[in-house]
Amino acid sequence: MIDPNTTAQNNPRKIAYIVVHCTATSPSTKIKNIQRYWSENLGWKNPGYHYIIEANGNIVTLLSETKSSNGVQGYNSTCIHICYIGGVDSKIKPMDTRTDAQKAALLSSLELLKKKYPTAVIWGHRDFPGVNKSCPSFDAKKTYANIK
Known part of the structure; x- marks a missing residue:
């Protein structure tokens, strides 16, 4: 669940x-x-995301919004990161695999986060300069452009 206690004013x-x-x-x-992959393979002390969404739509908090995660190198101090589990097909090719439950949870989470941080823009990982990934395997910038 998105942390209701953190606001732009107290972050x-x-x-x-x-x-x-x-x-x-x-x-x-x-x-x-x-x-385990972040810790053992990448040596990260903090997770890659603040929130992660399971296939059933359950939203799990991994890190407080007041702390930086490891989502986009060079930008983490100014980002809140939210992720859905999936994003590739059986051959590990990029594919939008969001379940209906994940789509609903992601939309409601982004609406809540946008209310908390009204000047923040919603981008996909792939939208940042120098990022050569397909993540999140769909056009998040376009899909969520109307969230105010």
């Missing part, structure tokens, strides 16, 4: 971006496996 970080991600894994991948 010491200036949030300029709300970033949509996919895990680029199977939609059935467990969060603990993703966390």
Whole structure:
């Protein structure tokens, strides 16, 4: 669930971006496996995202919005990162695999985050300069352009 207690006024970080991600894994991948990968393979102390959405639409908080995660290199201090589990087909090719439950949870989460951070723009990971990824495997910038 999106943290209802953090607001733009009490967050010491200036949030300029709300970033949509996919895990680029199977939609059935467990969060603990993703966390283990960050820790053991990448050596990260903080997770890649603030929020992650399971296939059933359950939203799990991984990090407080007041802290920087590892979502987009060079931009993390100004971002809130939200991710859905999935984003690739069985051959690991980029594909929008969001379930209806994930789509609904992502939309409601982005609406809530946009209310909390009204000046922030919603971008997909792929929309940042120098990023050569398909993440989140759909055009988040266009899809969520009307969220005010």
